[in-house]
Amino acid sequence: DVKVTQSSRYLVKRTGEKVFLECVQDMDHENMFWYRQDPGLGLRLIYFSYDVKMKEKGDIPEGYSVSREKKERFSLILESASTNQTSMYLCASSYARGAVPQHFGDGTRLSIL
Amino acid sequence: GQQVMQIPQYQHVQEGEDFTTYCNSSTTLSNIQWYKQRPGGHPVFLIQLVKSGEVKKQKRLTFQFGEAKKNSSLHITATQTTDVGTYFCAGGTSYGKLTFGQGTILTVHP
Numbered sequence: 001d002v003k004v005t006q007s008s009r010y011l012v013k014r015t016g017e018k019v020f021l022e023c024v025q026d027m028d029h030e031n032m033f034w035y036r037q038d039p040g041l042g043l044r045l046i047y048f049s050y051d052v053k054m055k056e057k058g059d060i061p062e063g064y065s066v067s068r069e070k071k072e073r074f075s076l077i078l079e080s081a082s083t084n085q086t087s088m089y090l091c092a093s094s095y096a097r098g099a100v101p102q103h104f105g106d107g108t109r110l111s112i113l
Numbered sequence: 114g115q116q117v118m119q120i121p122q123y124q125h126v127q128e129g130e131d132f133t134t135y136c137n138s139s140t141t142l143s144n145i146q147w148y149k150q151r152p153g154g155h156p157v158f159l160i161q162l163v164k165s166g167e168v169k170k171q172k173r174l175t176f177q178f179g180e181a182k183k184n185s186s187l188h189i190t191a192t193q194t195t196d197v198g199t200y201f202c203a204g205g206t207s208y209g210k211l212t213f214g215q216g217t218i219l220t221v222h223p
Contacts, residue, residue: 035213042201045211058210090155097208098209101146106154
């Protein structure tokens with residue numbers, strides 16, 4: 001069974017801090033994704049990666065960056081956290097490009113004070 | 114860019130009643146996927162539709178993909194309390210990127 005693990009379930013940070021959210025998958029999946037989930041807005045794609053050291057912007061990349069140094073690990077970075085980045089962050093992975101299911105982690109609920 | 118609209122946002126039903134959620138895309142989709150998120154949980158893949166006009170069933174759940182591949186629906190017959198959660202559609206591109214709808218939150222009263 002696919003396991004996508006996010007490093008923290010809950011996180012509280014202060015405005016202006018640099019924040020790292022980590023995601024690890026154990027199934028040798030090619031693709032990894034970062035979403036944020038807000039009530040009434042569904043899941044919105046921030047960044048995704050189809051290969052190591054490769055990244056592509058999603059629909060709402062502003063204020064975020066990512067890093068994928070190893071295939072199994074995909075990090076989301078908030079360069080200077082702001083209160084409007086308070087949200088639930090979900091990481092997902094899939095085994096190939098194309099029409100395949102995505103497998104999600106349990107999410108990190110991030111609060112920026 | 115691609116937009117996927119999902120309605121209704123909320124649906125409250127009595128146990129045993131039917132439930133339907135609808136999804137519409139601004140562009141033609143390569144495929145559509147459906148996910149279920151239980152309260153406090155993460156989205157879990159339910160099914161994928163690829164062909165125009167496709168209909169798939171999973172027990173009490175029926176999924177349809179429109180002829181123009183721009184809309185889809187999920188219908189649950191005779192809801193049970195275990196059906197509670199948020200149902201998301203997600204429109205897919207040929208290279209794997211998904212655009213999620215806003216989700217429908219289903220509450221089932223026993």
